[in-house]
Amino acid sequence: MIYINNESLNPYFNLALEEYLxxxxxxxxxxxxxxxxxxxxxxxxxxxxxxNTDYVKKANINVVRRLTGGGAVFxxxxxxxxxxxxxxxxxxxxxxxxFTRPVIDVLQSLGVNAYSSGRNDILVDxxxxxxxxxxxxxxxxxxxxxxxxxxDIPKIVNALNVNEAKISxxxxxxxxxxxxxxxxxxKNAITVEQFxxxxxxxxxxxxxxxxxxxxxxxxxxxxxxxxxxxxxYGYSPKYTFKNNLRFSGGCVEIYLDIKDGIIQLxxxxxxxxSTEDIADVEKVLVGCRHNVPDIKDKLKCIxxxxxxxxxxxxxxxxxxx
Numbered sequence: 001m002i003y004i005n006n007e008s009l010n011p012y013f014n015l016a017l018e019e020y021l022x023x024x025x026x027x028x029x030x031x032x033x034x035x036x037x038x039x040x041x042x043x044x045x046x047x048x049x050x051x052n053t054d055y056v057k058k059a060n061i062n063v064v065r066r067l068t069g070g071g072a073v074f075x076x077x078x079x080x081x082x083x084x085x086x087x088x089x090x091x092x093x094x095x096x097x098x099f100t101r102p103v104i105d106v107l108q109s110l111g112v113n114a115y116s117s118g119r120n121d122i123l124v125d126x127x128x129x130x131x132x133x134x135x136x137x138x139x140x141x142x143x144x145x146x147x148x149x150x151x152d153i154p155k156i157v158n159a160l161n162v163n164e165a166k167i168s169x170x171x172x173x174x175x176x177x178x179x180x181x182x183x184x185x186x187k188n189a190i191t192v193e194q195f196x197x198x199x200x201x202x203x204x205x206x207x208x209x210x211x212x213x214x215x216x217x218x219x220x221x222x223x224x225x226x227x228x229x230x231x232x233y234g235y236s237p238k239y240t241f242k243n244n245l246r247f248s249g250g251c252v253e254i255y256l257d258i259k260d261g262i263i264q265l266x267x268x269x270x271x272x273x274s275t276e277d278i279a280d281v282e283k284v285l286v287g288c289r290h291n292v293p294d295i296k297d298k299l300k301c302i303x304x305x306x307x308x309x310x311x312x313x314x315x316x317x318x319x320x321x
Contacts, residue, residue, distance in 0.1 A: 001086075003205035005196075006033035009077065011040065011064045016221040017214075019067055022085050022135075022142045024217060029085040030203055032196050035075035038062040039159055042070045042133070046171030046236040048258075048290065052161045053321040061159055065232050067142065068133035070120070074159045078150035078181070080196055089141035096120050096132050099143045103130070106202050111187040120145075127180035149192045150183045171237040229289065234261030241290065245319045249273070249310025254319055258290050273309040281307050292317050 004021075008014055014033050021029050039061055041047050050072040051063060061074075075081070084099050086092055092099075100122055107114035107124075117123040122130035122145075132145035156179065183189070190198075210218075225231050236258075244253035250272030257265035266282040281302065288298050296317050304313050 001028040001030055001203075001205055002208035003200060003203060004029055004031040004033075004208050004210070005200065006031055006210075009034055009036040011035040011038040011062050011075065012222045012226040013218060014081075015040070015064055015066055016226045017210075017218045018083055018085075018142060018144065019225075020214070020218045020221055022067075022137050022140055026087070027085070027208070028087060029083065029208075030205060031083040031085075032200060033081050033083070034077055034079060034192075035062070035081070036077050038064060038075045039072055040075055041065050041072045041232075043067055043135075043235075044069050044171065044237070045072060046239050047233050048236065048241065049171055049239060050160065052159055055158050055161070057321065059155070059159070063232055064226060065235060066133075066144075068135045068144065070131065070133040072160055073131060073146055074151070074156040075146070076151055076155065078148070078152065078183075078192055080147040080149050080192055080199075081144060082147065082199070083142065083144040085140060085142050087140055089136050089139055092141050092143070093134065093136060094119075096134075096143070100130070100132060100145065102202060103145070103147065103199065106199050107182065110190075110198070112182060112185045122147075124180055124182070124185050127178045129180060129182050147195075148179055148181050149195055150181050153179060153181065171239065229261070229291065233291065234289070236261055241320075243319050244270075245315075247272070247311045247315050249308060252308070252311070252316065252319055256285075256290065256320075261290055263288050263290055272311060274307045275309070276303075276306045278307060290320070292320055295320050 014035055021027060039051055041050050043066060047063060096119055097116055100116055104114045104122060112124055114122055114124050120132040121128050129148045130145050134141060134143045238259040241256040241258060244251060250270055252270040252272055255267045256263050263285050266285040268278050268282055284298050284302055288294050299313055308316060
């Protein structure tokens with residue numbers, strides 16, 4: 001097994017690198033890495049249902065989908081991630097303890113009362129510090145987990161705090177958990193970088209440095225998949241979106257049926273005034289991606305003021321997030 005100290009903070013590159021190492025190489029790997037300011041959603045989740053879209057937009061938070069199942073998580077530079085990629089998956093699949101035990105041992109050596117809980121979590125004094133997930137490719141397994149070391153807990157709560165009244169989805173919802181930072185439970189203060197070195201040293205592996213070919217292939221995967229709207233949003237299961245806002249020109253209420261991130265049905269109601277049939281607007285939005293830039297472009301193609309008197313385009317598009 002080799003050790004990769006992945007110094008990239010780019011979530012799209014980091015998730016693509018995992019897939020590249022799993023599917024395009026035969027290497028057995030242990031990797032430590034971090035993302036900056038990112039929500040990572042599970043493979044089977046509805047992205048829109050998992051994130052606080054308003055907050056994510058204002059805080060300029062990255063959103064990316066991963067290969068493994070499970071719930072949405074927030075990553076920043078105070079969160080350390082670990083990845084194992086091994087052959088002969090039958091020996092390892094669903095055995096989360098095999099992967100989390102070495103990490104728990106390091107934590108306990110630092111005086112942290114860490115222990116496994118349930119199938120895939122590590123807790124300290126009843127609070128979650130780590131969640132883990134797995135996926136299989138042919139005869140290989142990828143197991144990865146988070147380690148909340150000095151993460152911005154309020155930001156985690158805000159970024160994943162979605163208005164459930166607006167979204168009704170058949171996707172897998174994340175389960176809210178009480179979380180804590182490892183740094184709060186240390187007897188002697190250390191940095192996240194020092195913590196990373198302690199974990200790496202406990203494995204005593206030879207370090208592998210990514211080649212130009214590794215980086216080129218990973219960047220190709222970033223462009224083709226991990227940085228695309230289709231993967232991060234369009235891959236989501238079917239869901240219904242509803243929202244209402246009051247403007248100076250009246251109240252507007254919308255209902256959307258969305259599949260693969262594309263609006264399949266649009267209904268608009270309210271006490272606003274219009275001189276044309278609002279069904280024209282509904283038809284224009286069918287087939288459009290459920291994101292503000294695309295919706296705004298579609299609405300620019302109509303004589304907007306005839307449909308929403310006293311409401312501006314910039315005001316109205318806020319109802320779609």
